[in-house]
Amino acid sequence: YIRGEKEERFKRKIKGIEKKKILGISIDVSKDYHKALIFDFEGRVVDGPFEFDVFKDGYENFKQRVGEAIEKKGAKKIFFGLEPTGPYHENLARYLKENFKEVEFINPSATYANRAQDMLVGLKTDDIDLGAIGDLLMRGKGYEYNLGEAGVYLSLKEETFWREKKLKMQTRLKNQIKARLNKIYPGLMSKYKANEPLFSDLWRSRVARGLIRSRLTPAQIQSMKAEELIGEFERIGYALTRKWAEKIAHYTKRILAPHDKIVEIDLDLVNRDLNLLEALETEMSIVEKRMIEEVKETDSSFLLGKIKGLSDVMIASFVGAAGRIENYKLGKQIFSKSGLSSKVNQSGRRNIKGLGIRRVGSKILRSILFKMADSVKKHNPYFALYYSYLTEEKGKFWKKAHIAVSNKMVRVMFAMLRDRADFNPPTAKIDYLEMLFSQRRNRRRQERKKEKENSPSPFFSPKGIRASERIPSPVR
Numbered sequence: 001y002i003r004g005e006k007e008e009r010f011k012r013k014i015k016g017i018e019k020k021k022i023l024g025i026s027i028d029v030s031k032d033y034h035k036a037l038i039f040d041f042e043g044r045v046v047d048g049p050f051e052f053d054v055f056k057d058g059y060e061n062f063k064q065r066v067g068e069a070i071e072k073k074g075a076k077k078i079f080f081g082l083e084p085t086g087p088y089h090e091n092l093a094r095y096l097k098e099n100f101k102e103v104e105f106i107n108p109s110a111t112y113a114n115r116a117q118d119m120l121v122g123l124k125t126d127d128i129d130l131g132a133i134g135d136l137l138m139r140g141k142g143y144e145y146n147l148g149e150a151g152v153y154l155s156l157k158e159e160t161f162w163r164e165k166k167l168k169m170q171t172r173l174k175n176q177i178k179a180r181l182n183k184i185y186p187g188l189m190s191k192y193k194a195n196e197p198l199f200s201d202l203w204r205s206r207v208a209r210g211l212i213r214s215r216l217t218p219a220q221i222q223s224m225k226a227e228e229l230i231g232e233f234e235r236i237g238y239a240l241t242r243k244w245a246e247k248i249a250h251y252t253k254r255i256l257a258p259h260d261k262i263v264e265i266d267l268d269l270v271n272r273d274l275n276l277l278e279a280l281e282t283e284m285s286i287v288e289k290r291m292i293e294e295v296k297e298t299d300s301s302f303l304l305g306k307i308k309g310l311s312d313v314m315i316a317s318f319v320g321a322a323g324r325i326e327n328y329k330l331g332k333q334i335f336s337k338s339g340l341s342s343k344v345n346q347s348g349r350r351n352i353k354g355l356g357i358r359r360v361g362s363k364i365l366r367s368i369l370f371k372m373a374d375s376v377k378k379h380n381p382y383f384a385l386y387y388s389y390l391t392e393e394k395g396k397f398w399k400k401a402h403i404a405v406s407n408k409m410v411r412v413m414f415a416m417l418r419d420r421a422d423f424n425p426p427t428a429k430i431d432y433l434e435m436l437f438s439q440r441r442n443r444r445r446q447e448r449k450k451e452k453e454n455s456p457s458p459f460f461s462p463k464g465i466r467a468s469e470r471i472p473s474p475v476r
Contacts, residue, residue: 010140013102014041014077023075025066026133027082028126029089036062037130038069041138046073049127054088059095066100081137083108083129090147097145104142106133109360152297153324159291160320164364166284173277174203177212180270184263185218187255198251210238211248212274215267218257221249291316300325303413306423309379314372318413321365331414335407338366357403373406382425383409388439 014022019041028035032054038047046069052058070078079102082089089105097103114132136142149157181188181202189197199208213236221229226245233240295301295316303315319325322334335341339361345352359366376383383405390401412425 006143007140009144010142017076020044021073021075022077022079023066023069023073024134024137025078025080026130026137027080027092028129028133029082029085029092031088033058034062034092035126035130036065037127037134038066039134040073040075043138049130054092059092063099078102079104079137081106081133081142083111083133093145093147097147103145104137105145106136106142107360110136110141149323152294153319156291156294156298156316156320157323158320159287159294160317160368161364163284163287163291163317164367166280170277170280170284173273173280177270177273177277178202180266180273181212184258184266184270185252185255186258198248206238207240207244207248209274210236210240212270213238215271217260217263217267218252218255219260221252222255222257224249288313288316291320295319298324300417302417302420306416307376307380307409307413308423309376309383310372311375314368314375317368318372321362321368325414325417328414331411332407334365334414335369335410337361338369338406339363340366340369340403340406369406369410370402373402373409376409377402377405392438 022041023046024039024041026037026039033051034054035049035051037045037049039045047065050065052062066078069075078100080096080100081104082093084093084105085108093103093105111129111132114136115128178189187195189199189202191197199205202208210233214232216224216229216232224232226242226249229245229249230240230242233245292312295312296304298319300315300319303310304312322328322337328334332341339359340357343355343358345355373383377387378384386408387401387405390396390404391398394401396404412423415421416423
């Protein structure tokens with residue numbers, strides 16, 4: 001078949017059945033009601049378009065109209081096609097699967113492209129979408145119902161989606177807190193001209209949170225002694241060493257302090273933001289611990305602790321977004337599902353390279369794989385070296401190299417699960433030794449350059465000017 005296994009699956013279902021005996025029902029899903037169109041596979045409209053609401057009575061009325069259409073046409077096969085729209089399609093799709101079996105999902109991008117094929121660019125209505133979904137359904141362009149997950153896999157899926165949304169909320173809150181802290185304590189996080197910020201990690205430092213909770217303005221700290229600052233921290237339940245107290249006092253003296261009346265409201269609001277952040281962190285911690293326990297009940301538990309750089313919660317998130325590994329035949333199918341695979345533009349002898357990623361697939365999985373790749377390239381020597389090889393030896397742009405690391409990581413994880421093998425990747429295919437030698441040579445060059453700049457020389461001054469140009473030669 002032209003479209004391979006996907007088309008073969010669909011053709012097998014309708015083989016030997018007259019097209020007029022096959023019914024298709026396209027459904028445009030929305031929050032409060034849905035719209036449906038019933039047709040046969042010759043393209044004739046049997047009923048609709050019509051609306052039905054999301055309540056039980058609405059679904060029963062819809063079932064009745066479908067039953068009447070089946071009886072009228074003497075249908076032998078019925079297919080339902082609908083777009084997966086946020087969370088609104090799931091309950092309806094599960095009932096349709098339970099009552100009618102054949103449920104196909106149509107990618108919204110495919111619906112958009114189908115409208116464009118019919119020269120309907122800039123035109124989008126429910127009725128037009130119903131026609132586009134129906135056309136794609138008849139051509140077998142849908143993909144199989146994929147809401148069969150239950151138990152631990154369903155829990156992991158929902159928890160992963162919940163956690164990813166909360167991570168975005170957490171990032172927004174942190175950015176708001178940092179912006180307000182920069183207003184209260186100007187220069188607190190400055191790295192200008194090699195300035196060392198007061199806190200290397202604002203979010204992991206308990207002293208940083210104590211400073212926020214103290215509600216002390218820069219002007220107040222500037223007038224306090226170290227013992228007084230320690231006392232203020234103890235009053236609100238935060239321990240502060242003398243070394244830290246002196247460090248805060250010394251740093252604050254450099255600040256161009258805003259007037260107390262100006263930052264008084266900001267101190268109140270930044271504390272409220274910190275309350276929200278800590279509440280969010282507490283809830284996320286509870287869910288993350290549960291996810292780690294749940295992933296231990298899946299086949300993917302084999303990966304836990306096997307790959308340096310991948311935490312247990314990362315593995316749990318991967319399983320939640322990708323689902324059962326046995327649903328895939330190859331590792332590249334997981335990578336393709338994420339939408340990180342490259343676009344292809346080839347015609348004749350022309351093959352355009354350097355195109356962007358397709359972005360067709362699971363946005364959540366794409367985000368998770370990107371973060372996992374970032375972690376392994378920082379903490380895992382194998383992937384770190386592969387990234388260096390791509391950027392330094394092959395000259396790839398950092399983002400393309402990062403995506404390549406993600407691809408390799410997914411294939412390695414899939415192979416480990418398939419073969420029940422430990423992490424022992426082959427290095428023969430990549431010129432890693434040459435890469436190591438190259439890195440070592442570069443390191444030596446940098447070290448020699450620094451030594452040359454720092455060591456005294458009879459020929460060169462520290463600034464690199466010849467000594468002979470500055471010291472007059474003796475007169476004969």
